[in-house]
Amino acid sequence: MKLKQYEVTSRVEFFKEPIQETLRRYRTIKKWAYILHDKDKDSLPHYHIYLNFGSSGVDSKLVAEWFGLQESQVQKIIGRATDMLQYLTHSNDSQKNKHQYAPSEVVANFDFESEIQKSKILGDFKKYSYAQQLEYVNSLPVSEKAVAFNKLQILWKLQCQCMVLNPERNIEVVFIQGQGGVGKTYYAKKFLASLGYDFCVSSSSNDPFQDYLGQKAIILDDLRDQTFEFEDLLKILDNNTASSVKSRFSNKVFNGKMIVITSVVPLQFWYYQYKYSKFDTLLQLYRRISCYVVVTKENISVYDKLDDVGRPVGFASIFKNELSQQKKVPTSKTDFGAAFSKICEDAVGDFLAECAERKAFFEGAK
Numbered sequence: 431m432k433l434k435q436y437e438v439t440s441r442v443e444f445f446k447e448p449i450q451e452t453l454r455r456y457r458t459i460k461k462w463a464y465i466l467h468d469k470d471k472d473s474l475p476h477y478h479i480y481l482n483f484g485s486s487g488v489d490s491k492l493v494a495e496w497f498g499l500q501e502s503q504v505q506k507i508i509g510r511a512t513d514m515l516q517y518l519t520h521s522n523d524s525q526k527n528k529h530q531y532a533p534s535e536v537v538a539n540f541d542f543e544s545e546i547q548k549s550k551i552l553g554d555f556k557k558y559s560y561a562q563q564l565e566y567v568n569s570l571p572v573s574e575k576a577v578a579f580n581k582l583q584i585l586w587k588l589q590c591q592c593m594v595l596n597p598e599r600n601i602e603v604v605f606i607q608g609q610g611g612v613g614k615t616y617y618a619k620k621f622l623a624s625l626g627y628d629f630c631v632s633s634s635s636n637d638p639f640q641d642y643l644g645q646k647a648i649i650l651d652d653l654r655d656q657t658f659e660f661e662d663l664l665k666i667l668d669n670n671t672a673s674s675v676k677s678r679f680s681n682k683v684f685n686g687k688m689i690v691i692t693s694v695v696p697l698q699f700w701y702y703q704y705k706y707s708k709f710d711t712l713l714q715l716y717r718r719i720s721c722y723v724v725v726t727k728e729n730i731s732v733y734d735k736l737d738d739v740g741r742p743v744g745f746a747s748i749f750k751n752e753l754s755q756q757k758k759v760p761t762s763k764t765d766f767g768a769a770f771s772k773i774c775e776d777a778v779g780d781f782l783a784e785c786a787e788r789k790a791f792f793e794g795a796k
Contacts, residue, residue, distance in 0.1 A: 560644030
């Protein structure tokens with residue numbers, strides 16, 4: 431058997447020398463961790479050792495020789511590597527009835543506790559978004575990715591259905607208005623990052639939630655009132671009740687804390703056809719806006735109230751637009767003429783020759 435990682439298990443008396451001496455002797459071992467299980471009621475004191483050889487495979491018989499053990503005591507790791515690491519302290523769900531060893535009892539050449547914490551991210555949608563968990567799955571060894579990804583998809587699908595069953599939520603909506611190029615999206619991203627929210631930016635006007643992957647926030651960038659039917663927008667922005675959102679491939683449920691809308695059109699001009707026919711309904715839209723931001727080239731004005739026609743009222747908190755102070759650094763551009771000259775024949779000479787012939791023709795005709 432030749433694998434990239436193993437679990438070595440044996441009673442204390444069968445090791446011929448201190449374990450760390452063996453581990454440090456062989457540079458082939460990239461990561462290692464071990465613990466002495468001496469408090470288990472159903473077994474004598476024994477060691478559990480985790481070995482990882484990186485991208486290289488090592489024969490199990492050779493590993494057994496390093497420790498002076500039988501090859502049968504060098505075993506293939508079942509499941510994920512992190513499952514085995516959790517077993518060192520009996521922190522797996524299936525080992526809760528056994529003695530719980532402290533993480534400090536594990537000896538390792540890497541941050542063992544951090545590795546264990548990351549392994550518990552899968553399915554924890556209260557702390558981590560689906561997108562963050564997806565990044566974690568992508569960081570796993572290739573041999574573990576497929577199983578972890580399938581598990582994550584099932585857990586996320588279950589989470590979305592449970593959110594529909596329990597629609598209570600508490601979200602805030604920020605509306606950022608300003609002309610094109612003043613920095614609306616820039617400040618939306620910077621603002622969400624300052625709150626510690628991961629976020630996505632809407633992909634297109636015809637399907638804004640297409641790329642939403644459970645992030646804590648979403649930026650509905652350059653949104654227009656014709657993007658959503660009015661009733662659908664009210665449901666999306668409802669501060670207290672969750673509902674599914676139409677998307678091209680499958681309906682999505684917003685599982686976040688904040689929705690940021692950027693638009694060049696002031697909110698007071700949205701759904702203008704409802705101004706007189708559905709005035710009360712428009713008030714529902716205005717009440718959903720937690721913060722209204724106006725961005726100009728010079729300043730950023732932040733309001734926390736809107737009047738009955740959708741305009742910001744009261745005193746604004748005013749800040750400088752830092753983008754106006756930044757000097758634009760000229761970006762290097764491709765010399766397209768030079769690029770095409772390498773792959774095409776120059777036609778300028780032919781064109782000039784043709785012009786000369788035509789000139790001569792007309793002069794002769796005179």
